Amino acid sequence: MSAAQAEVDKLLKPPTSIGIDQPLREKPRGGQTIVFLSCETGLCQVLGSGMKDAAHAAGLQYKSLPITLANPATLIAGMQQALQMNPKPVGVVFAGIPEAVWAGQVPAFEKAGVPLIPVAVGEVKTGPAVPAGLDGPVDARAQAAAVANYFIADSNGKGKALAVNVPDVGALKIAIDAFTTTVRKGCTDCVTDTVDLTLAQVASNGVVPAVVSALQRKPDITYVMTPQGEWTQGLQAAVRAAGLDKVQLIGINPAKFNQQELLTGDSAAFSLLPFKIMAWKGVDIALRHAEGTPVRDSAVLLPLQLLTKATVGTPADSIDRPTDYQAQFTKLWKLS
Numbered sequence: 502m503s504a505a506q507a508e509v510d511k512l513l514k515p516p517t518s519i520g521i522d523q524p525l526r527e528k529p530r531g532g533q534t535i536v537f538l539s540c541e542t543g544l545c546q547v548l549g550s551g552m553k554d555a556a557h558a559a560g561l562q563y564k565s566l567p568i569t570l571a572n573p574a575t576l577i578a579g580m581q582q583a584l585q586m587n588p589k590p591v592g593v594v595f596a597g598i599p600e601a602v603w604a605g606q607v608p609a610f611e612k613a614g615v616p617l618i619p620v621a622v623g624e625v626k627t628g629p630a631v632p633a634g635l636d637g638p639v640d641a642r643a644q645a646a647a648v649a650n651y652f653i654a655d656s657n658g659k660g661k662a663l664a665v666n667v668p669d670v671g672a673l674k675i676a677i678d679a680f681t682t683t684v685r686k687g688c689t690d691c692v693t694d695t696v697d698l699t700l701a702q703v704a705s706n707g708v709v710p711a712v713v714s715a716l717q718r719k720p721d722i723t724y725v726m727t728p729q730g731e732w733t734q735g736l737q738a739a740v741r742a743a744g745l746d747k748v749q750l751i752g753i754n755p756a757k758f759n760q761q762e763l764l765t766g767d768s769a770a771f772s773l774l775p776f777k778i779m780a781w782k783g784v785d786i787a788l789r790h791a792e793g794t795p796v797r798d799s800a801v802l803l804p805l806q807l808l809t810k811a812t813v814g815t816p817a818d819s820i821d822r823p824t825d826y827q828a829q830f831t832k833l834w835k836l837s
Contacts, residue, residue: 505653505687512647512772513812515822516804519778519829521785523797528835529788531560534586538579538595539565541704543731543756544776545596547819548620551780552594558827559784559834561591568595571700573602580606580617589615592787594780596620596636599671607631616790618783623671633786633796635779640803641672642679644753644772645728647807649683651770652724652751653691661692662724662751663715665708665732669700673728676753680726694719708732713739720745727752730759730771737767755808760816763808773806775821781830788834 535556539549549565556563566582568575576598583593593615595603599622610617611630619625621636652660662684666677681693696715698708709732716722725748727733733750740748747767754774755763762768782801789796804822806812814820823829831837 502653502658502688505650508647508650509654509807512650512805512807513809515806515812517823518804519782519823519826520802520804521782521800521829521833523794523800524833525788525835526792526794529559529561530791532562533588533591533791534562534564535784535787536564536566536583536586536590536593538568538576538583538593540568540570540595540597542570542597544729544754547776548596548780551777551819552783554777554827555781555784555830558831558836559788561784564590570597571704573598576603577606580610584609584613584615589613591791592616592618592783594618594620594783594787597622597670597672599623599669600625616787618786620779620783621670621672623675632790633801635782635786635801636672636774636803637801638672638675641676643805644774645676645679646683647772647805648726648751648753648770649680650687651807652726653684653688655749655769656691656724658688659690660688660724661719661722662694662726663712663719663722664693664695664726665712665728666695666697667700667703667728668697676728677726694722703732709734709736709739712736713743713745716740716745716748717743722748724749724751724769728754730754731756734758737762755813755820757816757818760808760813760820763810763813764816766810769809771808773804773808773820773822775804775826776819777821778826779803781826785830785833
């Protein structure tokens with residue numbers, strides 16, 4: 502338990518770097534367009550907003566094409582539409598849909614010289630058309646391990662947690678696996694269980710009822726770990742209405758209401774997932790691909806912090822730390 506507490510103490514401190522130290526060779530060429538295939542979730546909207554700001558800062562045009570996570574055919578249609586643009590886009594960014602769905606499109610993008618930049622899709626095979634992914638397995642494991650160590654320390658090594666899993670979303674499955682593995686290795690007296698959900702349940706606001714049902718089956722569970730905060734709106738009220746003891750909500754990527762719950766005590770801790778910094782990193786990858794500069798593995802990693810009542814600050818659609826991230830990017834892009 503002392504090791505877990507040491508990790509928590511370290512991760513309560515705010516990050517100071519975006520994780521990139523190599524500048525572009527030259528200032529970005531204007532007139533190019535970056536495309537974002539935007540899904541229906543609030544998280545995609547925040548990601549798109551950040552990407553639009555980053556594109557404009559770099560002198561790029563920004564184009565958003567709608568897709569639906571529960572209908573992967575819309576992703577393929579969006580990719581094909583992006584490739585039909587003239588001139589070709591400098592990059593195409595998308596989130597949440599695993600490589601098995603879109604791998605067949607990679608040869609066409611490689612032939613066109615247009616990079617695909619996946620976000621939170623799990624494992625990907627990088628190459629000329631996929632120079633890097635964002636919020637990948639390394640990030641997912643780090644975020645989940647941070648939450649697991651908080652759970653171990655906060656429960657004094659005796660906690661029981663229910664983890665919310667969506668196996669069809671690769672990055673989320675990786676995170677849940679990392680959470681349970683970290684707990685198992687670091688806490689012999691802790692217990693974890695999972696509830697598996699489908700994308701259709703997520704899309705139809707079915708997460709909270711499924712979690713409450715799982716808690717009713719195992720009422721001794723006192724922590725719920727979610728890989729996406731936005732799924733849990735109304736959870737505490739539903740738990741109380743079901744006559745269950747209040748659970749401690751922990752997880753990754755808190756929505757604005759989760760951040761407010763951190764301040765009121767209805768949530769305990771979340772790991773930072775800075776969506777706007779992620780969006781700026783997506784534009785950075787596209788710019789480096791355009792000038793033929795390789796993307797370092799370390800450059801795609803996201804800043805990490807544990808958010809609690811003491812560290813969350815003012816609730817926002819995306820908490821992005823370091824707070825001077827825009828200045829750090831524009832300096833690397835030779836715009837300041």
